[in-house]
Amino acid sequence: MDARCIWLTGLSAAGKSTIARQLAELWDGPCVVLDGDEIRQGLCSDLGFSPEDRDENIRRISEVARLFVNSGTTAICAFISPYSDARQRARARFSDGQFVLVHVDCPLDVCRERDPKGLYARAFAGELPGFTGVDAPYERPAADIVVQTHETTPEDCARLILSQL
Ligand code: ADX
Secondary structure (H helix, E strand, O other): OOOOEEEEEOOOOOOHHHHHHHHHHHOOOOEEEEEHHHHOOOOOOOOOOOHHHHHHHHHHHHHHHHHHHHOOOEEEEEOOOOOHHHHHHHHHOOOOOOEEEEEEEOOHHHHHHHOOOOHHHHHHOOOOOOOEOOOEOOOOOOOOEEEEOOOOOHHHHHHHHHHHO
């Protein structure tokens, strides 16, 4: 299959990173995973979570993804990417069909229950202002593909995505 940018958007703890890794294992060809927590330790360590900084985060990542895709490597990107405009600008960097937006959908209550990093607890306690889904917006996308992670295992989500490409 031709190189693509497979862009996973969704709330923190929705399962984006796990599905991204599953996708990479199943992908037949060269691919790379770009993941929010990792990228924010390096390339985007100067950025916070204001709307402007999130937009800059997405801009840099989509530029990097474009370089990978143009050289024949599929880029699987796992970022909350809460704003429609920024996602749209990311899509515009690719040719038609090259960018696939996947909504990794999961109810906020379930994400809050999972809370693998304890961030929702802190956010609901008011200790982490501007947390997505709590007191910062998540603009639900009109995505190319939707997976429901509270009903489907990560591996099945990954297989579902691959079957719809
Ligand atoms: S994005 O909004 O710019 O796309 P990104 O995916 O890179 O976000 O990073 C999200 C990760 O940063 C979360 O999984 C969480 O671990 C951490 N994080 C820290 N502060 C926040 C916050 N205010 N809102 C959302 N995530 C946060």
